[in-house]
Amino acid sequence: MSFPKVLTFTFIMVIASLSNAQTFTFTAIPDEDESRLVERFSRIAEHLQTELGVEVDYIPVKSYAAAVTAFRNSQVQLAWFGGLSGVQARSQVTGSKAIAQGYEDQFFKTYFIAHHTTGLEKSATLPAALQGKTFTFGSKGSTSGRLMPEYYIREAFNSEPRELFERVGFSGDHSRTIAQVQAGAYQVGAVNYLVWQKKLQAGEIDLKKVKVIWETPTYPDYQWTIRGDVDKRFGAGFSDKVKHAILNIKDEKLLAAFPRKSFVPTSNNAYLPIEKTARKIKLLQ
Structure with missing residues (x-):
């Protein structure tokens, strides 16, 4: 055919x-x-x-x-x-x-969160009591989990994070940052505010163990x-x-x-x- x-x-x-x-x-x-x-x-x-x-x-x-x-x-x-x-x-x-x-x-922002044993409370400025604590960022390449929080830490204390904190870590992502601070593996951390809000609404955050202590000004x-x-x-x-x-x-x-x-x-x-x-x-x- x-x-x-x-x-x-x-x-x-x-x-x-x-x-x-x-x-x-x-x-x-x-x-x-x-x-x-x-x-x-x-x-x-x-x-x-x-x-x-x-x-x-x-x-x-x-x-x-x-x-x-x-x-x-x-x-x-x-x-x-x-x-x-x-x-x-x-x-x-x-x-x-x-x-x-x-x-x-x-108009994004970063939350600084702290384990309850630090005694840190929410404030309008970065508390001086952050010095000497253990601190975790998110990924090394994260804007909300590393770039902006590090910028504001340097501005507030005129010091690099490794000079300011007892120990500095990089969790890899925002979910792990929350988990590590809530578990007390790190005393303080920096996290994407939307991830925090979503996990809070899902009931995955225990506010008796971890709380927001400061939030950055907004940025894109x-x-x-x-x-x-x-x-x-x-x-x-x-x-x-x-x-x-x-x-x-x-x-x-x-x-x-x-x-x-x-x-x-x-x-x-x-x-x-x-x-x-x-x-x-x-x-x-």
Whole structure:
């Protein structure tokens, strides 16, 4: 049986198109329990795939640095970064842009939390009694778990954390910071305020054991950053389609999993304060 030449040509073109199809990939900094991240971002992948009309894969990573490396090496084209990791990634990939942030990320903040045995109470300023305590940050590359708390510690005490505290640790993520301070493994820690609020609402924090003692002024934090070569790889206007798809996330359960009220537009300029702070304390060259 023979096929008309037009149908044969069309069939060949469809097969060629399928073979040339690319998968759009993205990642996210591992700021919480891995199981929660997989659940959240697998649903984001489904949403993007529906909106963009291409196959979309979420690629989990083990560290903030790994997320930046994956972005730099074009293993992913999009990433959910913190303020600092986003600045680091964009500085290494020409033309990359911050395209959207959570509504709350326009005015983010860090909570300093303390174990009940310290006797520390909530105050308007960083208490002098922090000196000599054991202290844990989150990840070394975290904006809310390391960059901003270290900046304010240095400002308040004119001293580096290792000079100020008896022992300094890096828990790796905000969930572990809360767990370690609540268990008394560290006396004080710095944590993303949204993770604290979510765990508090879930009944996972015992306020008899751990409490908030200070909160930082607000600063810009998490954002979606896209590589500058996406339009070249996926077609003109594709980056705008990605931005629209993210801003168009309306699923209340999905937004609550971040947790965010909505996503709003942003730009690289919004993160200049983070860049300046990172350079000041030598976390960015």
